[in-house]
Amino acid sequence: MADLKKQANGEMLQGTLDMLVLRTLVMGRAHGHTIARVIENTSEDVLQVEQGSLYPALHRLEDRGWVRSSWGVSENNRKAKFYELTAAGRKQLVAERERWQQMVVAIGRVLGAASE
């Protein structure tokens, strides 16, 4: 199981984490820990998000203007940095999702053809 997780993570297609983060933020502003937990929970723990990838990803998204950040107080009453989607980020998410679905279909076709 651990191996599978690692594999899934390690081979996560580049940009996929970005997409997942953007998707998570659609539901509203959240800090890094929440984002990681949401992704893990939603994927039923198949996808583990390491902070070694998460934070560089968040900063990258912020640099590109897809999310913006601000310091606030979390539900646990702790200081935390919150991220929220910008308009550009929303647009980007739509584009990424489309691209992803096309790819899934394409890969599905290839795999389907190969199994016959």
Place this chain on the structure above:
Amino acid sequence: MNLRRFFSRPAVDAELAEELDAHLQHEVDDNLARGMSEEEAWRRARVKLGSVRRVRETMWERNSLEWFETGLRDLRYAVRTLWRTPGFTVTAVLMMALGIGANVALFTVVRSVLLKPLPFREPDKLIQLYEKSPNGRREYSYVAGGMYAAWKRAASSVEQMAVYGTDSINLSGTGGQLPEKIRYATCSWNLLPMLGVVPEVGRSFVEADDRREAPATTMLTHSLWMRRYAGDRGIVGKTILLDAKPYTVIGVLPAWFEYPDTRTQLWAPIYHEQSSQMMEAVDNHNFFVVGRLRPGATLAQALSQVDTAEKQVRAMHPTPSTSSEASARTLLDGVVHDAKATLYTLMGATSCVLLIACLNVANLLVARSASRRKETSVRAALGGSRWRLLREQVTESAVLAMAGGGLGLLVAWLGTEWLVQARPEMARAGAIHIDGVVLLFGLGVVVGCAILAGLIPSLSFLRGPLLESLQDSSRATSAGHGRLRLRRALLAVEVGLTVVLLTCAGLLLKSYNHLRSTDVGSATQNVLTMQFALPNARYNTAAKVASFYEQLLPRLRSLPGVKAAGVVTSLPGQGYGGDSRFSLAEHPDFAGGAVQYAIVRGADPGYFSALQIPLVSGRFFEARERLTDARSVIVSKSFARQYLGDEEPLGKHILIKDSSDASQGFEIVGVVGDTLWALTEQDTAMIYFPLYSGNWQNASIGVRSDGDVTMLALPIQKVLAELDPDLPVSDVLTMERSIGRSTGDASFTSSLVMAFAVIALALAAVGLYGVLSYIVTQRTGEIGIRIALGAQRSTVLRLILSDGLRPAWIGLLLGLAGSGFAVQLIRSMLYGTRALDWVLFAEVGMLLVVVAGIACAIPAWKASRLDPMQALRME
């Protein structure tokens, strides 16, 4: 953007640390919520999240700029290395500062004077038109009023054409101010609008002002307005007295308008000021013509049109003093022509100095890099790339060049200030200042120096095996030959450049000395001069003029301390002073067809003896030769030789073409020695008329005394003020200074180039000394062994000397060859001196050999004194 992120790395990192910490806290909170113990909650959270440090490092690296960071590191390294050798660093920085400073200063002047467009409207369309002088000696000479009119009609490619002339005029004193003689310019009404000059106050001239019968009007320059009228706007509409005649001030020119030179203080309309006779004459050359080209027209078209017109006029008036050729150049060239040769020569000299300074720094760096040979080899062996080593070397020289450049800017600023102060009369001197482009040029020079000085020593990194020197045993070997060859080549180039500078400087200085020692033909020591002009309006009859002089001279001569005094219209060395066409009654038609004009002067009876101009034959003027009785003339020796050959000049009669009493003629009663009107001019055919004829209103006083002649300035001015309190006096100077003014340019250029040459020589000597000292240090062991094995000390001395002098010899030969070309470029600035002066070349060669010999002798002598035991122990 990237740079900003680069510098904000610490802040970003701190924030990230905090963020990660918050993440960890939340994870712990979750774990606690799941019911774990505190300790377990922390442990699991840490395990899950992994290394915080790694995340921070990843982000840190992502935000850094590699080139910038390594650049900074190189810089720190270079500064530290240089800091450790302050002697070398200071020397190198000073050399660079001097070279860069001199260059930037010169460039500032060159740019402001030669390169910047004139401050006029569409200055690239402005041209200046000239006549060639009838005797063909001057390419760009004055234009006759009638010729201007003819050109104006004919030249369709010139949209507008205007004429102006300069003269001096007496500005009467008002409200307690002294009267003064000032330079003023007369121009056709369209000149100012054509140049795009809008008056600061009042109006410009209009066509109606520019007629003989119009009321007299004048415009003040800004400087006169401020100086004399304290910037009072109410001056417009007021009347001032010029040559005792009333003029209405109609406007004030803007401060930036300093044309044709900074000395011109006042403007008036030319057709009002000059007689119509003068403005119609085609052979009386007095003016300058400026034009604006029609869009699309070229200078060549304009020239060919005016030249055609010129030839037509000449065909209609075939007199000897009507010119048959026109010439043209851009207005900018017309304004700066004198400054051009001087400035480019100086620029060449400073470039040489900079190049030598760079080569010297490069040489010192080669020496340093040689002493760090082992270090570089070790680094190369451990995997340091050549590129990296090269970059360090260039960074080091860049630091030197930047420090030198910073200091150099200061030098440049001081130098520019000094240049402007030393040569205030240079064209466009007022426009000289350091601006953005100059700073950019300075930056370019700094970068160039850094690359030049850094790359030369780095050459050895780029070729050949780096590891070789590691294999050299540390004992008793001499330095690699590659580096020595390189340093010798650098030295040879340095010496060569120095030789070029020395020969040029020598020639200029020789020419200047020649000029200074030129005999003007009269006494020059202990002679005081001053000039004045009797205004036409008050001295309106010949009798009034003559009586003024007749009262003045006895008073001058009776002043205590005055040994002799004379009055003439222009003293030797004070300029051309006017000429006249003449013929000889005894020779109605001149054979040989030479142009028949001679320089004319009015002189009082005592003038020649006062100025010690020798009488060759005949007699001087007598006091009775006054007014209409003044029918005699005295001619100069060369006049007699030129026009009368072997004939006896005394008793011959000179007819003056343009004068009203042409028929009578003047009898030659004396022949006197030649005098020069300028040091560089050789026309000495001169006719002197009696001053007491009352026809001469411009006058120069020459007073000779036994001692300090400047003490007499005040008493003489008092005498003049007693006779006429409204008469301004100008140019109160000793004769030597008055003549010296015409050599100012030559003295300035030659002494500056000489200064640069001396600097170059010193740098080259330092370079030779440095290299040889270094070689000796490198070879200490070898020399010690030689001496220990019985080599004579004289042999060692000879060995080292020949080693050091070889680059000097090669450089000398290179330099002499280079000088052969360089002197051709300054040929136009030489007077009475041949460009290829072998004696001078030999002198320079000798000087160089002596200096190089001394520079090499010291290390060679030291080498020969080596104690072998100590030398061998040192290793």
